[in-house]
Amino acid sequence: MKEPATSENDPIQKRLNKILETRLDTDKDTLEALSDLSTFFTENTLQTRRNLRSQIEKRSVAINENFLESFREVKLSLDSICNEIDAMAKSVNSMKENLRSSQALTHDLIQQTNSLQAESNKLQIDQQIAGAFLSRFQLSVAEHQTLYGAVKDAPITPDFFTVLDRVQSIHADCRILMQSGYQTAALDIMEEMTLHQEGALERLYRWTQSHCRNIDSHDVGSLVVQAMSRLQDRPVLFKYVIDEYATARRSVLVRSFIDALTVGGPGGNPKPIEMHAHDPKRYIGDMFAWLHQAIPTEKENLLLLIKLCDKNDLSEQIQNALANIADGVCHPLKIRVETILNSEKDTIILFAISNLLRFYQNIINYVVKGGNLEQCLIELRGHSEQSYLNALSAQVRSILQRPTTQSMGLDPPQRDLVPPPSVGKLLNILKEILSVASMVEGRQSDITKIVSCVIDPLLQSVTESASHLPTIDMAVYMLNCLYHMQTTLAMFEFMDERMERLQAQSDAQIDTLTSEQASSLVANLNLGPIYTILQNSQARIEANLLKIFMNKMDAFLEMPDVLLLPQINLLLSSTHRSTVQKRSFNVIITIYKQIYERIHDPESGYESPESFFSKTPEQVAELLSG
Amino acid sequence: MSSGPYNYNYIFKYIIIGDMGVGKSCLLHQFTEKKFMANCPHTIGVEFGTRIIEVADKKIKLQIWDTAGQERFRAVTRSYYRGAAGALMVYDITRRSTYNHLSSWLTDTRNLTNPNTVIFLIGNKSDLESTREVTYEEAKQFADENGLMFAEASAMNGQNVEEAFLETARKIYQNIQEGRLDLNASESGVQHRPSQPGRTSLTSDTPNNKDQCSC
Ligand SMILES: Nc1nc2c(ncn2[C@@H]2O[C@H](COP(=O)(O)OP(=O)(O)O)[C@@H](O)[C@H]2O)c(=O)[nH]1
Ligand SMILES: [Mg+2]
Numbered sequence: 001m002k003e004p005a006t007s008e009n010d011p012i013q014k015r016l017n018k019i020l021e022t023r024l025d026t027d028k029d030t031l032e033a034l035s036d037l038s039t040f041f042t043e044n045t046l047q048t049r050r051n052l053r054s055q056i057e058k059r060s061v062a063i064n065e066n067f068l069e070s071f072r073e074v075k076l077s078l079d080s081i082c083n084e085i086d087a088m089a090k091s092v093n094s095m096k097e098n099l100r101s102s103q104a105l106t107h108d109l110i111q112q113t114n115s116l117q118a119e120s121n122k123l124q125i126d127q128q129i130a131g132a133f134l135s136r137f138q139l140s141v142a143e144h145q146t147l148y149g150a151v152k153d154a155p156i157t158p159d160f161f162t163v164l165d166r167v168q169s170i171h172a173d174c175r176i177l178m179q180s181g182y183q184t185a186a187l188d189i190m191e192e193m194t195l196h197q198e199g200a201l202e203r204l205y206r207w208t209q210s211h212c213r214n215i216d217s218h219d220v221g222s223l224v225v226q227a228m229s230r231l232q233d234r235p236v237l238f239k240y241v242i243d244e245y246a247t248a249r250r251s252v253l254v255r256s257f258i259d260a261l262t263v264g265g266p267g268g269n270p271k272p273i274e275m276h277a278h279d280p281k282r283y284i285g286d287m288f289a290w291l292h293q294a295i296p297t298e299k300e301n302l303l304l305l306i307k308l309c310d311k312n313d314l315s316e317q318i319q320n321a322l323a324n325i326a327d328g329v330c331h332p333l334k335i336r337v338e339t340i341l342n343s344e345k346d347t348i349i350l351f352a353i354s355n356l357l358r359f360y361q362n363i364i365n366y367v368v369k370g371g372n373l374e375q376c377l378i379e380l381r382g383h384s385e386q387s388y389l390n391a392l393s394a395q396v397r398s399i400l401q402r403p404t405t406q407s408m409g410l411d412p413p414q415r416d417l418v419p420p421p422s423v424g425k426l427l428n429i430l431k432e433i434l435s436v437a438s439m440v441e442g443r444q445s446d447i448t449k450i451v452s453c454v455i456d457p458l459l460q461s462v463t464e465s466a467s468h469l470p471t472i473d474m475a476v477y478m479l480n481c482l483y484h485m486q487t488t489l490a491m492f493e494f495m496d497e498r499m500e501r502l503q504a505q506s507d508a509q510i511d512t513l514t515s516e517q518a519s520s521l522v523a524n525l526n527l528g529p530i531y532t533i534l535q536n537s538q539a540r541i542e543a544n545l546l547k548i549f550m551n552k553m554d555a556f557l558e559m560p561d562v563l564l565l566p567q568i569n570l571l572l573s574s575t576h577r578s579t580v581q582k583r584s585f586n587v588i589i590t591i592y593k594q595i596y597e598r599i600h601d602p603e604s605g606y607e608s609p610e611s612f613f614s615k616t617p618e619q620v621a622e623l624l625s626g
Numbered sequence: 627m628s629s630g631p632y633n634y635n636y637i638f639k640y641i642i643i644g645d646m647g648v649g650k651s652c653l654l655h656q657f658t659e660k661k662f663m664a665n666c667p668h669t670i671g672v673e674f675g676t677r678i679i680e681v682a683d684k685k686i687k688l689q690i691w692d693t694a695g696q697e698r699f700r701a702v703t704r705s706y707y708r709g710a711a712g713a714l715m716v717y718d719i720t721r722r723s724t725y726n727h728l729s730s731w732l733t734d735t736r737n738l739t740n741p742n743t744v745i746f747l748i749g750n751k752s753d754l755e756s757t758r759e760v761t762y763e764e765a766k767q768f769a770d771e772n773g774l775m776f777a778e779a780s781a782m783n784g785q786n787v788e789e790a791f792l793e794t795a796r797k798i799y800q801n802i803q804e805g806r807l808d809l810n811a812s813e814s815g816v817q818h819r820p821s822q823p824g825r826t827s828l829t830s831d832t833p834n835n836k837d838q839c840s841c
Contacts, residue, residue: 463671467702474701501674504639504689511708 137170137177137189139163139196147200156207160200161226167196204230205237212245220305229308238309242317245305246324249298254328260290261332280340281352287333288360296367298325323371330376337380341387347395350388351433351450357381385446392433392453399425400461410461417473417570419481420465423458427488430454434492444494451498455485472516475509476567482506483573510579517565517584524563525552527591534594540604541595546612553592554614557623560585585624593617634678634685637817638798639709640791643731644716645724646695649750652781653716654692657791662782669694671702679792681799688791707738711807711816712746712794719749719778722759732772742806744797748790749778 024030040059041052139147143163171193178186208227231238264272273290276282299322306314337357344350361377368374399422400410411420433450462481466474486502489495522528526548533539556563564581571577596617599609606612615623642650651673655663658675673692678685691710693703707713713735717724728747735745747769749760762778769776775793779786798816801807807816 460670463699463702467671467699469701471701471704475705478702478705497676500676500689504674504691505672508691508705508709512705515708 137173139167139170147196147203149203156204156223156227158223160204161230164197164200164204164230167193167200171197201230201234201237205234205241208241209244212241213248215245215248220301225305225308228306229310232306232309232311235312239317242306242321243324245302246321249301249325250328253294253298253325254332256294257290257329258332261287261336280344280349281356284337284340284353285356287336288356288364291329291333292360292363295322295326295364298322299367319369320371322368323373326368326373327371330372334376334380338383341380341383344387345391345394347388347391347429348432348436350384350391351436354381354384354388355436357384385449389449389453392429392450393457395429396426396454396457399429400457410465413465413469413473413477417477417480417567418572419462419477419484423462423481423484426454426458427484431488431491447492447494448498451489451495455489455498458485471512472565472567475512475516476570479506479509479513479576480570480572482509483571483576506576510576510583513565513568513576513580514583514587517568517580518587520565521556521563521584521588522591525549525556525588527588530595531591534591534598541598543612546595546599549595550612550614553620557615557620560624582625589617589621589624592620634687636684636686636799636802638686638688638711638795639816640688640690640712640714640794641703641706641710642690642692642714642716643703643707643735644695644748645718645721645727648695648716648718648721648724649781650695650714650716651692653714653748653750653779653787653790654690656781656784656787657690660784662784668696671699672706677791679795681792681795684799686795686799688795690791704734704738707735710739710743711798712744713739714746714748714790714794715774716748716750717760717765718751719760719765720751720754720757725749725760725765728768732774742801744775744794744801745773746775746777746790746794748786749776750781752778752785753780753782 022030040055041048143166146157146159147163147167171190174186174190174193177189204227208224208231211221211224211227228238228241231241261273264270264275273283273286276286299318302318302321302325306318340353341350344353357377357380361381364377365374410422413420430451434447462478466478466481469477482502482505486499486506489498489502522531526545530541530545530549533541560581568577568580571580596613598604599606599612642654644650646668651666651669652663654673654675655661655666658677669692671694675690675692676687677690678687680686691706693699693706715728715731715735717728719725732745735743747765749762749765765778766776768774775797777786777790777793779790781787798807802816
């Protein structure tokens with residue numbers, strides 16, 4: 001390090017360099033220092049130069065003193081500032097402290113406020129829900145009023161049904177409520193709605209009932225119809241209303257019926273039905289025609305009243321109500337018809353009335369079943385049937401009564417054995433009734449009764465009088481009477497059984513006559529002894545007997561009619577006549593054939609059988625059946 | 627009347643005879659209506675009843691004449707004997723007189739009917755045991771001696787009524803089967819009516835129609 005250093009290390013060098021390097025024109029500090037110096041170094045003298053230093057130093061001290069003085073003031077200000085700041089800091093600190101503590105205090109409050117706010121929001125929502133709930137599940141005041149009526153006995157309005165519907169739908173909605181878990185509320189509301197419904201229906205019932213009670217015109221209002229459809233859920237109330245209705249209609253119907261009978265239509269047109277009381281058929285016909293028109297109208301109106309009721313099967317109630325409505329007319333109807341039935345004596349008229357009754361009974365029963373009217377019609381019809389049968393019996397009896405003896409029976413048979421006139425009279429009566437025969441069902445039993453009513457006593461009377469006659473006359477007389485009856489009845493329907501019976505009776509009498517005629521022929525032809533021999537296979541018929549028979553036989557064959565019983569010609573029916581004749585002749589033909597065969601039988605030992613017979617059995621048969 | 631198919635194959639004619647009051651009308655009523663008719667009016671002349679029965683699978687229509695027992699109607703009632711295939715002869719077991727008259731009824735029947743007429747003797751009112759005047763044995767012996775069928779019956783309770791009518795029909799049917807009855811004779815009391823043409827083997831195909839219709 002001995003090396004005298006480089007230029008840099010040499011302080012002089014360094015200074016020099018520095019001075020050299022110094023550029024005075026650019027060195028601002030130097031320039032300023034110089035300018036400042038010029039202000040106070042005004043004279044360049046040695047003195048001055050020697051003093052310069054001290055001067056500068058003095059000047060520096062003065063400045064510094066000045067400086068110090070100034071700074072002292074600053075320092076003092078600063079000190080006071082400092083003090084104030086300290087005080088401020090202190091109060092800030094205390095403020096801060098205060099703030100911190102109050103901040104701690106507010107925190108709870110805020111929290112409380114927030115929770116209250118939340119709660120308030122929730123409550124507000126709750127309130128909305130509750131409002132919606134109430135309007136959904138409760139009736140409004142107005143609705144309540146509609147349902148129960150603003151004043152006592154206020155009439156039912158159409159709104160009523162809307163509210164009632166609402167009550168029912170609320171009730172129904174409670175089910176959903178219940179399913180959603182709100183059992184208690186649902187049950188409470190349900191109960192409340194049930195009460196409303198009951199109350200409303202009760203009011204509706206009273207209103208409807210009083211409405212029906214006063215139902216005078218045929219017009220049934222639509223509100224009533226609606227009311228009925230509501231009431232069908234309450235069968236008991238429903239029935240009361242229907243009962244009330246039926247009772248009201250019943251008295252209206254009776255009144256109208258009596259009016260029609262006694263007063264007639266408005267202004268006497270049509271005329272009162274009773275005007276025709278002298279003409280029983282018309283009178284009774286008109287009464288029933290009126291009923292036949294009025295009763296179906298009642299049915300229509302009743303059906304209209306309940307046309308919206310579709311929940312229950314009402315057919316029985318309808319029937320009962322109709323029966324009830326129709327009940328009232330029974331009494332006036334019955335007395336009038338019975339009066340006629342009791343006073344009328346003409347069988348034909350009574351029969352016509354009976355048919356009329358049956359006809360209307362059928363069609364009215366079609367509308368009204370059960371009840372007094374049905375019973376009344378059954379009775380009237382029974383009565384009418386009895387009346388015409390009684391009238392007929394009386395008529396039959398009066399004809400069969402023999403004027404002299406007052407006992408039943410016909411005029412005694414005359415010698416011609418024709419049926420007495422009474423038979424024809426009775427059969428004419430029968431014919432007349434049967435011709436009126438109705439077109440209504442059940443005719444057959446009617447007709448059978450009518451026929452029995454005439455024919456049975458007639459047959460008995462005929463038999464009575466026949467029983468006094470000798471057999472042949474009896475048979476002919478019976479046959480003639482039977483024939484008369486048969487030809488009359490044959491024209492009518494439903495006579496099969498009766499005809500069979502008459503036929504069988506005729507057959508019996510024909511058998512009797514045949515037998516009598518055959519016996520008479522056998523006697524007249526002297527066949528008796530021969531016939532007895534014929535029965536015995538051994539005995540031989542004497543030629544003598546045969547000759548007599550053959551002579552008689554020849555005469556008979558010439559004129560067969562001669563040997564006919566005179567009464568046979570009295571038979572009215574030619575068929576009867578020819579039947580008896582043919583069958584009795586057949587007996588003779590048969591016997592002739594037997595004789596012929598016996599004589600021709602070689603075992604009988606006749607010499608020349610041909611000599612006995614002028615005719616073969618075939619020829620005889622030919623002649624007799626010709 | 628005699629055309630068309632019938633719902634029966636035969637008609638058998640019966641008569642019911644016997645004294646008045648023995649119960650003839652009641653027996654008929656019991657048989658046709660299955661009811662006892664307590665207050666039956668007196669029969670005047672003849673009454674009539676029918677019922678269809680079945681014998682050996684054949685339908686038979688019984689045409690039954692109930693006659694009046696009174697003497698004054700004899701002339702009328704006798705007419706009905708002739709055509710009878712069966713005769714029910716009735717007496718009252720509680721009135722001996724009605725039994726005593728049987729022989730006269732029997733004579734009438736024998737005289738007026740054909741020999742093959744089946745006669746059934748009925749002792750009626752068998753329900754009145756306490757007032758019986760005719761024993762079963764006595765009547766049975768009478769029946770046997772005269773070749774009659776016999777039963778005691780009651781029109782009141784129906785006992786043996788059905789049987790008497792049916793037995794008679796069976797016997798008649800048997801007679802037909804054995805050829806003893808001439809179906810074509812009007813007195814036989816039997817008419818044959820083939821219900822289906824050609825099915826019958828009993829008789830000719832022309833039934834005895836000539837007496838059927840008088841009009
Ligand atoms: N106890 C009883 N009474 C009878 C019986 N059959 C008929 N009667 C009665 O006898 C009476 C005469 O009967 P009815 O048939 O008229 O006799 P008919 O004259 O032979 O026809 C009537 O009063 C009947 O009630 C019966 O079987 N038992
Ligand atoms: Mg009798």
